[in-house]
Amino acid sequence: MKQEIFRSRWLPWWLSAPQLIVLFLFFYLPIALAFFWAFHLEQPFGGGSEFVGLENFRRVLGSGEFWTSAGATLLYMILASGTSITTALILALAADRALKLSPLARNVFIWPKAVASASIGVIFVFILNPFLGILAPLNEIWPGFWNPRTNVTHTYIMLFVTNVWNAIPFTFIILLAGLQAIPQELHKAGAMDGSGPWRRLWDIQLPLLTPQLFVVIVLEVADSLSGSFGLIDTMTQGGPGGSTNLLVYKIYSDGFKAYDLSGAATQTVILMVLVACITGFQYFFLERKVNYDR
Amino acid sequence: MLETSSTAAIGLHGLVKSYGETPVIPGLDAELRGGEFTVILGPSGCGKSTLLNCIAGLERLSAGRITIGGREVQEEEPKNRRLAMVFQNYALYPHMTVAENIGYALKVAGVNKTERAARVAEAARVVELGDYLDRRPGQLSGGQRQRVAIARAVVREPQVLLYDEPLSNLDAKLRHDMRRELAELHRRIGATSVFVTHDQVEAMTLADRIMVLNKGRIEQFDTPEAIYHRPASTFVAGFIGSPAMNLVDVTGEGGVLRLADGTALAAHSHRGPAILGIRPELVVPAPDGLPVQITYREELGAHAVLTLRLPDGTALRMATALGQRGGLPTDLRVALPAAELHLFDPLTGKALASATPATQTKKAQHDHVPS
Numbered sequence: 001m002k003q004e005i006f007r008s009r010w011l012p013w014w015l016s017a018p019q020l021i022v023l024f025l026f027f028y029l030p031i032a033l034a035f036f037w038a039f040h041l042e043q044p045f046g047g048g049s050e051f052v053g054l055e056n057f058r059r060v061l062g063s064g065e066f067w068t069s070a071g072a073t074l075l076y077m078i079l080a081s082g083t084s085i086t087t088a089l090i091l092a093l094a095a096d097r098a099l100k101l102s103p104l105a106r107n108v109f110i111w112p113k114a115v116a117s118a119s120i121g122v123i124f125v126f127i128l129n130p131f132l133g134i135l136a137p138l139n140e141i142w143p144g145f146w147n148p149r150t151n152v153t154h155t156y157i158m159l160f161v162t163n164v165w166n167a168i169p170f171t172f173i174i175l176l177a178g179l180q181a182i183p184q185e186l187h188k189a190g191a192m193d194g195s196g197p198w199r200r201l202w203d204i205q206l207p208l209l210t211p212q213l214f215v216v217i218v219l220e221v222a223d224s225l226s227g228s229f230g231l232i233d234t235m236t237q238g239g240p241g242g243s244t245n246l247l248v249y250k251i252y253s254d255g256f257k258a259y260d261l262s263g264a265a266t267q268t269v270i271l272m273v274l275v276a277c278i279t280g281f282q283y284f285f286l287e288r289k290v291n292y293d294r
Numbered sequence: 295m296l297e298t299s300s301t302a303a304i305g306l307h308g309l310v311k312s313y314g315e316t317p318v319i320p321g322l323d324a325e326l327r328g329g330e331f332t333v334i335l336g337p338s339g340c341g342k343s344t345l346l347n348c349i350a351g352l353e354r355l356s357a358g359r360i361t362i363g364g365r366e367v368q369e370e371e372p373k374n375r376r377l378a379m380v381f382q383n384y385a386l387y388p389h390m391t392v393a394e395n396i397g398y399a400l401k402v403a404g405v406n407k408t409e410r411a412a413r414v415a416e417a418a419r420v421v422e423l424g425d426y427l428d429r430r431p432g433q434l435s436g437g438q439r440q441r442v443a444i445a446r447a448v449v450r451e452p453q454v455l456l457y458d459e460p461l462s463n464l465d466a467k468l469r470h471d472m473r474r475e476l477a478e479l480h481r482r483i484g485a486t487s488v489f490v491t492h493d494q495v496e497a498m499t500l501a502d503r504i505m506v507l508n509k510g511r512i513e514q515f516d517t518p519e520a521i522y523h524r525p526a527s528t529f530v531a532g533f534i535g536s537p538a539m540n541l542v543d544v545t546g547e548g549g550v551l552r553l554a555d556g557t558a559l560a561a562h563s564h565r566g567p568a569i570l571g572i573r574p575e576l577v578v579p580a581p582d583g584l585p586v587q588i589t590y591r592e593e594l595g596a597h598a599v600l601t602l603r604l605p606d607g608t609a610l611r612m613a614t615a616l617g618q619r620g621g622l623p624t625d626l627r628v629a630l631p632a633a634e635l636h637l638f639d640p641l642t643g644k645a646l647a648s649a650t651p652a653t654q655t656k657k658a659q660h661d662h663v664p665s
Contacts, residue, residue, distance in 0.1 A: 183383070188352050203398070204387060291389040
C-alpha cells in the first residue's frame with residue numbers, strides 16, 4: 001500500500017465514512033444493543049432500564065414455547081436449505097449440459113432474484129390458496145386434499161416450495177458457474193476412461209464443485225435461519241397454531257406485538273450465537289472436505 | 295513390459311463430420327496400419343482434432359464408418375473401442391492423487407484393488423514416473439503431469455493410443471525430451487498411435503507416416519521422408535520444412551522455366567505454366583547463375599537464411615551451407631539445380647507427376663507393416 005496516494009490522512013476516512021456509518025447504524029449498533037437489552041429489563045415505551053443479569057435468559061430458556069420454536073427453526077433450517085440447494089443443483093446440472101433450452105433457462109432462473117421474499121410470499125399465498133389457487137380443483141374432488149391453513153405439513157410444504165423458488169437464483173448461479181469452470185477435457189477424459197454421465201457426476205463433477213457447494217450451504221443455512229421472516233410474515237404469521245413460529249418470527253412478535261423487548265433481545269442473542277456456531281462448525285468440519293485443487 | 299494386445303489397424307471409410315451446415319471433414323478415407331505411429335498434421339482449423347475425437351468416439355460421425363481392428367465402432371461408446379487418449383492440457387482429475395488418476399479407468403471397469411495397484415505401479419514405471427503416486431496433479435510439473443496422462447492412457451492396455459497435441463503446453467526443452475520418450479514408449483508398447491499436432495518437427499520426428507490435413511481433406515499421407523522430398527501439393531510443400539519451400543510462378547518453354555518477365559530460372563522439360571518449388575537449402579551459389587540481390591539475412595548460428603530478390607522482384611529464400619558465415623558478395627549469383635525442382639499445377643496446386651525429382655524415388659524406409 002502506498003501512503004502518498006492520499007494527500008490528507010483524513011481523506012480515506014471521509015471516503016469510507018458512508019459505508020462505515022451504515023454498517024455501524026444497521027449492523028454493529030443493533031448487535032450491541034441486543035446484547036445490552038438481553039441483560040437488562042427494558043420498559044416497552046422507553047424510560048430507564050434495570051440490570052437483571054441472566055434473568056432474561058432464565059425466563060426465555062424456561063419457556064416451552066421457546067424450545068418448540070427452536071426445534072421448528074432447526075428443522076426448517078435443514079429442510080429449507082436442503083431442498084433449495086438440491087433443486088438448484090439439479091437445475092444447474094441440467095443447464096450445464098448443452099441441452100436445447102439451457103441458455104434460456106440460465107436467463108429465466110435469475111428473475112426471482114429481483115423479487116423480495118415478502119412479495120414472493122404474497123404471490124405464493126395466492127397461488128397455493130386452497131380455494132382459489134392451482135390446487136383448488138383437487139380440493140373439490142377430494143375435500144381437504146390441500147389446506148395449508150390448517151394442516152401443518154401442508155403449511156411447511158408451502159413454505160419450502162416458496163423458499164426454493166426464492167433461493168434458486170443465487171444458488172443456481174454459483175453452482176452453474178462452478179460447473180462451467182470444470183474443463184470440458186475432464187468430461188472427455190472421464191468418458192475415455194469408461195465413466196458414464198452419472199458416474200462422472202459423482203466422481204468428477206461433484207468433487208470439483210465442493211468449493212461452490214460449501215459456499216451455498218453456508219449462505220443458505222444462515223439465510224434459512226434469518227431470511228425466513230418475510231415468508232412467514234406474509235404466508236403463515238406463525239400459524240397454524242404456532243407451528244411455523246420460527247425464532248426469527250417469534251422474536252418479532254414478542255418484541256413488537258407483545259412489547260417484551262428484553263425477551264426478544266435475549267432470543268436475538270441466542271439466535272445470533274446459534275448462527276455463529278453453525279457457521280463456525282461448517283468452517284471447521286465441512287471445509288476440510290472441500291477440494292480447492294483445480 | 296506392459297502386456298500389449300495385438301495391434302489394431304484403423305480404417306476410416308467415407309468419414310463425414312459437419313457442425314450444422316458446415317462440413318469440417320467433407321469425406322475422408324484412410325487406412326492407419328496396426329502398430330504404426332501416425333501423425334495427423336495440419337494448421338489450426340483443418341479438422342485434425344475433430345478427426346481424432348471422431349476416432350475416439352467423443353464426437354458422432356455425420357456419415358461414414360470407422361473400423362478398429364476390423365470391427366466397426368462408429369456406433370460404440372468410447373470405452374468399448376479399446377483406445378485411450380492423451381489430452382493437450384493433460385486433463386488430469388485435480389482432486390485425485392496420481393495413482394487414483396492412473397487407476398480411475400480400472401476402478402470404473404471394476405478391476406479389484408490389488409490388481410489395480412499392480413497395474414498402476416507398472417504403468418507408472420513404464421513412463422518413469424517415480425514415486426509421485428501419492429501426490430496431487432497440482433503438485434507436479436508440466437512434464438510430470440504429461441507422464442501421468444500417458445500412464446493413465448497405457449494402463450488400460452489399449453489397442454490404440456490417441457494423442458491430442460500433448461506436447462504443445464510444454465517448453466521447448468521439455469518438448470524435445472518428451473518427444474524422444476514418446477518415440478521410445480511407442481517402440482516398447484507398440485500400440486497403434488495417432489498423434490495430432492500442428493508442429494512439423496513433432497510430425498517429422500515421431501511419425502511412421504504423416505497425414506497432412508487441410509480443410510478436412512488429406513493432402514498427402516506418406517512417410518516423413520516422402521512428405522519432405524516429394525510433396526504432393528503446394529500446401530504440403532509450403533507447410534513442411536523450415537524455412538518453407540520457395541514457390542514461384544513460372545512458364546516452361548523450350549526446355550527452360552521462365553519468370554513472367556522472361557528471365558530464365560532453371561532448365562526443365564516442362565511446357566506451359568506451372569508453380570516451381572525448391573527448398574531454400576537447395577538453392578546454391580553459382581558463378582554463372584542468376585544475378586540476385588540480398589534483401590534480408592537471418593543469422594541462425596549454424597547457417598544463415600537469406601531473402602533474395604530475383605531480377606523481376608520475386609522473393610526467393612536461400613539457406614546457406616552449414617558453417618558458412620558471412621562473406622557472401624552483395625551481387626550474389628545463384629542456380630536452381632534441375633534435379634531438385636518440384637513442379638505443381640498452377641490451378642489445382644497438385645504435384646505434376648512428370649516433374650518429381652528423379653534423385654529421390656528410393657523406397658521409404660519406414661514401411662514396417664506388422665504381420
